[in-house]
Amino acid sequence: EAAVTQSPRNKVAVTGGKVTLSCNQTNNHNNMYWYRQDTGHGLRLIHYSYGAGSTEKGDIPDGYKASRPSQENFSLILELATPSQTSVYFCASGDAEGGNSDYTFGSGTRLLVI
Amino acid sequence: GDSVTQKEGLVTLTEGLPVMLNCTYQTIYSNAFLFWYVHYLNESPRLLLKSSTDNKRTEHQGFHATLHKSSSSFHLQKSSAQLSDSALYYCALSDRWGSSGNKLIFGIGTLLSVKP
Numbered sequence: 001e002a003a004v005t006q007s008p009r010n011k012v013a014v015t016g017g018k019v020t021l022s023c024n025q026t027n028n029h030n031n032m033y034w035y036r037q038d039t040g041h042g043l044r045l046i047h048y049s050y051g052a053g054s055t056e057k058g059d060i061p062d063g064y065k066a067s068r069p070s071q072e073n074f075s076l077i078l079e080l081a082t083p084s085q086t087s088v089y090f091c092a093s094g095d096a097e098g099g100n101s102d103y104t105f106g107s108g109t110r111l112l113v114i
Numbered sequence: 115g116d117s118v119t120q121k122e123g124l125v126t127l128t129e130g131l132p133v134m135l136n137c138t139y140q141t142i143y144s145n146a147f148l149f150w151y152v153h154y155l156n157e158s159p160r161l162l163l164k165s166s167t168d169n170k171r172t173e174h175q176g177f178h179a180t181l182h183k184s185s186s187s188f189h190l191q192k193s194s195a196q197l198s199d200s201a202l203y204y205c206a207l208s209d210r211w212g213s214s215g216n217k218l219i220f221g222i223g224t225l226l227s228v229k230p
Contacts, residue, residue: 103218
């Protein structure tokens with residue numbers, strides 16, 4: 001069954017440390033996305049990609065980098081983690097059919113930065 | 115830019131009462147795609163229903179919504195709430211970047227809490 005898998009499920013990081021969140025999809029979708037979920041803000045787009053080798057800035061990219069080394073994998077990197085980046089992060093994939101593209105989400109990564 | 119508004123952050127209902135979660139949007143596209151996603155606790159958000167057709171009712175799993183372009187609305191409804199409907203509901207708008215795909219712009223979400 002096609003799926004989006006995120007790792008780790010939970011992560012505790014120290015302020016100033018580097019954090020890498022990983023995402024793997026077996027949907028063969030071209031497009032992948034990283035969102036963070038916060039109460040009162042909903043799901044906000046951090047970075048996205050429309051294929052291997054491409055990354056684009058979303059609405060809140062500051063403090064984050066992304067990497068798309070292959071069709072299947074899309075990573076989110078926090079080079080210098082801060083407590084404000086404590087959140088739940090969701091990866092999603094979607095096919096490239098213009099506006100009519102719905103997403104498959106992963107299970108989320110709960111990140112706590114102390 | 116494009117945006118989605120969900121005015122209610124929390125809706126609390128008694129089981130058996132009707133559900134209505136509000137969603138309005140702003141977009142420059144005349145053929146906008148609107149979506150409702152549902153996020154149950156400890157699960158992944160998943161698509162509940164979607165539409166791009168004006169004034170056509172879309173139904174799935176007991177929920178329904180009608181896209182009204184004249185009022186830029188896509189409210190989610192259900193005739194009778196069940197305890198199992200308790201979840202976070204997101205309205206989303208497709209923000210297209212071209213033939214290569216799209217971004218979804220999400221509202222802040224409405225937490226539906228159904229009580230016995």
